[in-house]
Amino acid sequence: MCNGYLAQYPAEQQRVSLFREFLERTTDEGLYHRKNFGGHITTSAFIVDRDRLELLLLKHKSLERWLQPGGHTEEDATLVASAKREAVEETGIKSDELRYVQTGKDAEVPFDIDSHYIPANPKKDEAGHYHHDIRYVFAYSGARSNQFNEQEATGMKWIAFDALVDDEVFGVVISKMSIMLK
Numbered sequence: 001m002c003n004g005y006l007a008q009y010p011a012e013q014q015r016v017s018l019f020r021e022f023l024e025r026t027t028d029e030g031l032y033h034r035k036n037f038g039g040h041i042t043t044s045a046f047i048v049d050r051d052r053l054e055l056l057l058l059k060h061k062s063l064e065r066w067l068q069p070g071g072h073t074e075e076d077a078t079l080v081a082s083a084k085r086e087a088v089e090e091t092g093i094k095s096d097e098l099r100y101v102q103t104g105k106d107a108e109v110p111f112d113i114d115s116h117y118i119p120a121n122p123k124k125d126e127a128g129h130y131h132h133d134i135r136y137v138f139a140y141s142g143a144r145s146n147q148f149n150e151q152e153a154t155g156m157k158w159i160a161f162d163a164l165v166d167d168e169v170f171g172v173v174i175s176k177m178s179i180m181l182k
Helices: 002-008 017-025 079-091 171-180
Strands: 040-048 054-060 070-072 098-101 112-118 129-140 153-160
Touching (some): 002 017, 040 171, 079 098, 129 171
Parallel strands (some): 040 129
Antiparallel strands (some): 054 153, 112 129
């Protein structure tokens, strides 16, 4: 997965170094296991509106931050399917209103890979660990009348790409997305 990604985004060698180290030291059984506190793979969905000018964000309940929908993998057939399932579960968007936007020749090569630290959560008996988030883009064709999952989030909003360009979390993604979606 990492090699295909780096072939498509060669300038991101340093950005994915934590993920590459994780892949080298982790057995197949531990890659996706949510109780692997050495880190594990998660997926997320960047949902863009039909005009490709806005991004859908959720106010994550436990992290109390605006983020794209996403989470842990389950018995999903592919990582793309995992990202789409998470998007449907968290946003209330119907599956047929989301169209996967393939970013290269290989459908499984993600749009983005991001490794970020998740603080310890005593309520869930979880130590601090890394999520190695495999990210995909989906175009939304619905009417924007969805209800988010209140077990996962406390809010949902569409935000213009322009408002996120200088954001320390989303800036890199918005720059890549602006080029890709033209």
